[in-house]
Amino acid sequence: MDDPVRIVGTSITPMNRRDRTAEEMAHQVVAEALADAGVDPGAVTLVIFGNATAGRLLDQGCIRGQSFLRDAGLRNAGILNVDNSCAGGSSALHMATLAALAGTGTVLAVGVEKMWTGDRAETLAGIEDGVPRDDRIHMHELLENPSGSVLMALNASWANALIDERGATLEQFAAAAVKARRHGALNPNAQFQAEVTVDDVLGSPAIVAPLTRLMCSSFTDGAAAAVLARSSVAGAPVVRSSTVRSGNGDLDYHERLAETAEAAWEEAGVDPADVDVVELHDATSPEELYALEALGFFKPGDAGPATLAGDTTVGGRGVTVNTSGGLVARGHPLGATGIAQVVELVDQLRGQAGRRQVPGARLAVAANTGGMIGFDGRPTDAAFIGIHILEAG
DSSP states (O other), rough: OOOOEEEEEEEOSSSSSSSSSSHHHHHHHHHHHHHHHHHGGEEEEEEEEESSSHHHHHSSSSSSHHHTTTTTTTTEEEEEEEEEBBBBHHHHHHHHHHHHHTOOEEEEEEEEEOOOSSSSHHHHHHTTSSSSSHHHHHHHHHHHTTTSSSHHHHHHHHHHHHHHHHHHOOHHHHOOOHHHHHHHHHHTOSSOOOOOHHHHHHHHHHHSSTGGGGGBBOOOEEEEEEEEEEOOTTOOEEEEEEEEEEESSSSOOHHHHHHHHHHHHHTOOOGGGOOOOEEOSBHHEEEHHHHHHHTTOOTTTTTHHHHHHHTSSSSOSOOOOOOHHHHHHHHOOGHHHHHHHHHHHHHHHHHHHGGGGTTTEEEEEEOOOEEEEOOSOOOOOOEEEEEEEEEEE
């Protein structure tokens, strides 16, 4: 029987710093991931490099991986660049998985994002590059607000839909944020490492009602890397499935997420009830609840009460959610986020997550989304969804 694709090495940067260049972060995670895998840089045959904003923010619009990794010793590797908005990381992992499965050899998936440049408006514009031009124009016509982020306004509309259609409450949203910060406090690489209370969350400054500052992810500098290979190495987690979909405006974002999840469960041959830990795309705390239901972990309306009851935290009764702290606490360095999720899950499946370890974790899921497509007169769809299901080696 052929060896499966395994993740044999990983690395992630601290995400609470703003003083490092993209090159510095890229070199760190590549060197550390290869050392973790016991692989010489010269043995890497292919690099898939994810980044979203360097063209706008760093004046590096092409050959980003080649530019940022020129001194990494990858002398025998081809470097492919992926720009897929917030889902560059899962896009890189999908391509790396396929390449390893095809017998390419040792493949490196890297995600790097430098979002703090001192120009908030340009960073917001870089995030909005993940929306087609015509849709962006309509969003600004209809969703402009004092926060400056039409995408947060869109997320606020989803939060209101949860309240109106599924009975969610502000306290449930706040409980998700409290859990994120609690897990972040256990993660030395998280952007935010201080615990907060429900009152803190509800009393923090408004972004777009009902969202408050502590319910929302922030600009983040960070990088992550994973080494993939067909291998029999004991203890290295197996990529059980890698499922991707792109929307076209025919479905609502969460309908597309549910459709992709169903395909992922079928491809992996598992059920949501089998999963021990999930890292999902919580751009906001309400979105965590919506995503949990779309992914099939809870029935509509049930994720909020479960979160409020503590079922989704480490040691809780249900699937453990975002042990890293998620986007809200670990941080959201766009093109690196999907790989950062998998780095956390590899630690969980290896039993190396320290105080945030989920006891006996055997099956894990990463769900990363990126970009929006469709808005005016059409459903707001997900431009890309990548779901990876991993199993302990």
